[in-house]
Amino acid sequence: MVKVKASHILVKTESEAKQLMKQLSDGDDFAKLATLYSQCPSGKSGGDLGYFGKGQMVKPFEDAAFKAKAGEVVGPVKTQFGWHVIKVTDVKN
Template identity: 60%
Template sequence: MAQCNASHILVGTMAEAQELMQRIASGEDFAALARKHSKCPSGKDGGKLGWFSRGQMVAPFEKACLAGKEGEVVGPVKTQFGWHVIRIDGKK
């Protein structure tokens, strides 16, 4: 069974998510951006979600996590909760 360790930033629009992706690509700190911008309670922890297995997250989020490589930032990913910028922190 595949497992993924991920952090994310949840925002309301694709434009916000795309801007965050650009800021991260330019070298800004993912955790600091999560603390400042994420609408998810995990934002206060730098967006950390921890380890999860297949079937524990909503399908689009899970698919992006499992497809991404460790250390990669993927997104924007749309779910019923909003738009996610996801950092793959580990895979096993």
């Protein structure tokens, strides 16, 4: 079973998520931004969600995470919780 290790930053608006994507492309540190801006409790640990398999996350989040390669940042991704910026840190087959 394929598992993905990912971190995320959860914000309320698409514009916030797009701004975070810009900051990341400019070289800002993902964990630092997650600590500062994420509205998820995982923000305290740099947004780290650990490893998860299919069926463990909401569908839009899961789809984006499983399409990404290790080291890739994707987003903004909209779910019922808000807007996510997702960084996949590892993929286990």
